[in-house]
Amino acid sequence: MAESLSVSVKTAAELVHWLQTKSVEGGSSIATAKLRLFVLVDCTQVPNWAEFEQKLHEQNISKLRKLYDDLGGLEIAKTGPWLLEVPDKETALHFLAQQALEHEAFSFLLGDCSLAELDEHLRAIREVAMPNGSAALFRFHDPHVTGALWPILTPAQRLRIIGPVRRWAVLSPCGLMQEIERHKTAVLNGSLKFSQAIVTALDNALFPWAVADQVREIDSTLLSGLTACARWKLITERIAKAQELGLTVRSDLALYCALSLQLPANFEATSPFASALERARTGKTSFGLALDQVSSDEWQKVDEMSIGDKQ
Structure with missing residues (x-):
């Protein structure tokens, strides 16, 4: 045994x-x-x-x-x-x-x-x-x-x-x-x-690590200095938050995690993220595709918001 x-x-x-x-x-x-x-x-x-x-x-x-x-x-x-x-x-x-x-x-x-x-x-x-x-x-x-x-x-x-x-x-x-x-x-x-049950459970358990890898590819500094335990806890917390907001597609969950580490707290309540989340929740499109449709002027405002918060 x-x-x-x-x-x-x-x-x-x-x-x-x-x-x-x-x-x-x-x-x-x-x-x-x-x-x-x-x-x-x-x-x-x-x-x-x-x-x-x-x-x-x-x-x-x-x-x-x-x-x-x-x-x-x-x-x-x-x-x-x-x-x-x-x-x-x-x-x-x-x-x-x-x-x-x-x-x-x-x-x-x-x-x-x-x-x-x-x-x-x-x-x-x-x-x-x-x-x-x-x-x-x-x-x-x-x-x-x-x-x-x-x-x-x-x-x-x-x-x-x-x-x-x-x-x-x-x-x-x-x-x-x-x-x-x-x-x-x-x-x-x-x-x-x-079995399919084991494959699904394993896939779910490994997902936070896949998200962490994606975050590092976007910006290697976002998770630098954190222990493996701290990285795992941070990413799982952000995934849970994204799910609370109604996101279900894995690419959307990963995108939310990356954005949440780059932008000020509660960024999801501001434009253009709030409307993108609403469109994703109602099944009209994915969170990622909704953000792809945001104009350059709106993204300029997001950049200014992020810079202002850091200052």
């Missing part, structure tokens, strides 16, 4: 303690079998990869696999996840724990399997069958994805995903260690399938 668990972790020292405790089979000091620690790294979320590689070398973390190395010729092969086996060293644990607190890129897997066995398993679950019968890439190396999935998966799905390891954990943006755990149960083989 595989189950989903969670515990609060706020500091690197707490994360190291959690890993050390969980690395003992059964989580008890009286147990004798110590589990190996593996780390999945989402390369796209590590800002300075060359520097990170150098630090891996300094920590003697040399056992690694590139999980997309067989996809040569595809763009994703260049930025695919890495799987590391971590030596039983305090300094290596502290290094990776601190990295996990700074970057949303790390997943921790504990098991008595070999690196090769885990590599083979992860390649086997790279694709998931969707409700319409198509196959999609399963981003199991993205902590946002797995953290959202753990509570909503069926026991059989958790068992298929966890494979030969005993525990698979990710640190949520707000410091919650979310894990799935496999007890003394045989590894489950076969294809991995997601």
